[in-house]
Amino acid sequence: xxxxxxxxxxxxxxxxxxxxxxxxxxxxxxxxxxxxxxxxxxxxxxxxxxxxxxxxxxxxxxxxxxxxxxxxxxxxxxxxxxxxxxxxxxxxxxxxxxxxxxxxxxxxxxxxxxxxxxxxxxxxxxxxxxxxxxxxxxxxxxxxxxxxxxxxxxxxxxxxxxxxxxxxxxxxxxxxxxxxxxxxxxxxxxxxxxxxxxxxxxxxxxxxxxxxxxxxxxxxxxxxxxxxxxxxxxxxxxxxxxxxxxxxxxxxxxxxxxxxxxxxxxxxxxxxxxxxxxxxxxxxxxxxxxxxxxxxxxxxxxxxxxxxxxxxxxxxxxxxxxxxxxxxxxxxxxxxxxxxxxxxxxxxxxxxx
Numbered sequence: 001x002x003x004x005x006x007x008x009x010x011x012x013x014x015x016x017x018x019x020x021x022x023x024x025x026x027x028x029x030x031x032x033x034x035x036x037x038x039x040x041x042x043x044x045x046x047x048x049x050x051x052x053x054x055x056x057x058x059x060x061x062x063x064x065x066x067x068x069x070x071x072x073x074x075x076x077x078x079x080x081x082x083x084x085x086x087x088x089x090x091x092x093x094x095x096x097x098x099x100x101x102x103x104x105x106x107x108x109x110x111x112x113x114x115x116x117x118x119x120x121x122x123x124x125x126x127x128x129x130x131x132x133x134x135x136x137x138x139x140x141x142x143x144x145x146x147x148x149x150x151x152x153x154x155x156x157x158x159x160x161x162x163x164x165x166x167x168x169x170x171x172x173x174x175x176x177x178x179x180x181x182x183x184x185x186x187x188x189x190x191x192x193x194x195x196x197x198x199x200x201x202x203x204x205x206x207x208x209x210x211x212x213x214x215x216x217x218x219x220x221x222x223x224x225x226x227x228x229x230x231x232x233x234x235x236x237x238x239x240x241x242x243x244x245x246x247x248x249x250x251x252x253x254x255x256x257x258x259x260x261x262x263x264x265x266x267x268x269x270x271x272x273x274x275x276x277x278x279x280x281x282x283x284x285x286x287x288x289x290x291x292x293x294x295x296x297x298x299x300x301x302x303x304x305x306x307x308x309x310x311x312x313x314x315x316x317x318x319x320x321x322x323x324x325x326x327x328x329x330x331x332x333x334x335x336x337x338x339x340x341x342x343x344x345x346x347x348x349x350x351x352x353x
Contacts (some may be wrong), residue, residue, distance in 0.1 A: 008035045009347075010059035012069030014044055014080075020266060021066045021091060021132075024157050028340045048076035048081075052333045058082060061347060064126075066091035072122040073325075085350045088123065089130035089154070095119045095143065101188060101259055106195050120144040128227070128350050133285040135262030156266065156344045157334045162238065163277030165327055166245040177313045178206045179279075180247035182240070182267055182313040187212030188279075193254040195222045196302035199227045208232060210243065244274045248319055249312055252280025256300040261285070268294075272330035277322040279308050287333050292318075293326025 009029055013024060015154045019039070029036050040058055041047030060073045062079040064072050066089055080085040081148075098104045105111045123129050123144050129151050131137035183189045191209055198207035198221075209219060210232040223229040235243055244250060250271035253260055264285050271278050272293060282296040291294070295312075297304040312319070332338075 006033050006035050006349075007061070008057065009058040009061045009063050010056065011036060011038045011063050012041075012047070013064050013067060013068035015039055015065045015068050015071075020065065020159055021156055023087075024159060024336070024339060025063075025065070025154070025343065028336070028343045031340055032344055038081040041071070041074070044068075044070045044254075045203055047071065048078040051078050059084060059340070060302065060351065062086040066086045068094070069094050069119060069122055072125065076122075076125045085127035087128045087130060087350060088124075088126040090123070090133060090352075091156075093119060093139070093143070096139065096259060100257065115158060116143065120146075123152075126150070128152055128346060129135055129233045130154050130232045130346070131175070133264055135283070135285045139258075139262060140316075143282040152342070154346065155334045155339055156264065156269055156328075157336060157339045158269040159267070159275060160336055162217075162241050163244070163270045163273035164222050164241070167321065168244075175203065176206050177273055177316060178247045179249050179251055179309050180210065180244070181207045181251040181255075182210040182235075182243070183213070184211055185209075185215040185219065187215065188255045188257060188260045189215075189253045189259070190255040190300060191215055192222060193221050193300060193302050193305060195226065195229060196249055196306035197309065198223070200306040201228065201310055202327045203313045204228075205313050206230060207310060208247070210235065211226070241268070241274060244271055244276055247276065248316065249309070249322075250276050250282055251305075252278055254281045254299055254301075254305065256281075256299075260299065269330070272326045272334070275327040277312070277319065277326050279305065279312075283333045288329065291325050291329045292322040 015321055039051060041050050062075055062084055063314055064075050072088055095248050098115060101114050105236055113231050123146055129140055129146060131151055131153050135155055140146050140151055141148050147334060173178055181194050185191050207228055208230045211234050219230060234312050252268045261283050262285055268278055279295045280339055281299040295308060297308055
């Protein structure tokens, strides 16, 4: 290919182009000078046959995006027939979700074994597998017997045009102090830990849980006698940044599972990008030294959470400084530019290995 011709990447699968992980990486490709095109098959398992009659312009790279394990096999067949490398960005493991998170069946069960073998074959068929954290990279390598040189880490980040700092005005002592959680109320997030922490807290702090999901009814029942605990409905995505900026600090996840120790949830990236300090469970997923912008506590410990939030309330004059630390930590580790560099390194290694 001539040097002045842009490279082309084909995004393959029944994916959601508006999902934040996909939007960020698609924009990164564009910013790196790539042309991005899509092939969204009617039926995933036979998509390679559909592609034969679609007239797809041969790309330099095939990309199967987040959650699309079901699209990998057909995409691999089509890409291999044209000697095109394929990169898969699963974001989560289907095996991990069904066996360890939802506990639908045990790892030793026939169904658990079958699912692990199925996903292992898919992941190993790709030229490269993307993980969002080093913890997930280790999990993929150890669980699915993938050569570590085939796994690369690209952080999730946040959409910086939306998630950015607002006013840096110093908070007034008369303003209510708010600790905000937002999410899908699943076990990994452990929202009940937040409710229990709020009930233990004697400081005048407003604890707000925003969103909906399977654990919300239980959290509401647990919070019945807590007058400092508020629940809010899910917000449209474009309104979320303003809601983040209204709060004094953001709450991450507090689950005790192995998966909770491996992930950096969207809410943490987005809150840090907005310049808001975050309290979340301790995890080796977070790079770099400790910072006042990202405070880690023991998982599953409402007492530790109540104590940390109370301490922040008592030192609320320092919140603008902590917010600046949060954004600086984000810029150093998860910014758009750092994600572009990670992506550039991955695709160049795959194309020229």
